[in-house]
Amino acid sequence: MNDTAFRVREATAMDGQSLAEIHVETWQAAYAGLVPDDYLVRLSVDDRTRYWRELAAQRKKTQVLVAENAARQVVGFxxxxxxxSKDLPYRAEIYELYVHPDWQNQGAGRALMTAVFEEIAAAGGFNACLWVLSGNHSRFFYxxxxxxxxGQxxxxxxGADLDETAYAWPDLIGWLRSVKG
Structure with missing residues (x-):
């Protein structure tokens, strides 16, 4: 079930700049006071654009999905x-889930998470996890x-020691059934 206000699709290399902008703006907003300020200030949309273009184009080990609004603007990924992590007994991991600060709390994150879980289940996965900075308010979303x-x-x-918390969904099929009603 994808939120009707957002369309989720596979990312392409053409999405690189949008992904980079979301990545940088979200990190700077969400991680202020958690990650060293000098690191956040140095984040570069140009550097991140190259990274995301390459990652979206390769589609080998990492899958990337984007959420678009009704105007087909990428608002999250x-x-x-x-x-x-060898310490956690889960098959799949969400490495990153970011929604542009202007589009948070409107259903894009839910649409992305649902689409990721559908893809994991379709690929034969039955559980998943992710790591989040323990001080990040997004943990309440998870x-x-x-x-x-x-786990912790x-x-x-x-240059800083950061505390992280692992969240898991041990039964993706059950979770998907529950969100689809």
Whole structure:
């Protein structure tokens, strides 16, 4: 079930700049006070554009979906693939899920998460997880979406030790049934 206000589709290399803009603006808004300021200030849309164009074009290990509004403007994205953490027994991991600050709390995140879970289930996956900075308010979104806190870790990033929380969905098929009514 995708939210009717948003269309979710596979990202293409042509989406690179939109993904980069969302990435930079969302990081600067969501991670202020959590990630070192000098790192956030140095984030570059140009650098991120190259990264996202290449990632969207390769479609090998990481899948990238975008959410578009009614005007076909990309307002959010999600990237997922096989779980990277050997400490968690989940097949798939959402690496990134970002919605532009102007479009948050309008259903784009829910549409993206639902589409990712549908893709994971269609590929034979039955569970998924993600990591979020413990101080990031988006953790409340993941909790509202049925995510269960299943782990904690401390990671070194940009010269700082950051606390992260893992959320998991152990039964994607059941979750998808529940959101489809």
């Amino acid at each position: 999600a990237a997922w693939g096989r779980t990277r 909790e509202a979406m049925g995510g269960q806190s299943v 870790r401390r990671e070194r990033f940009a």
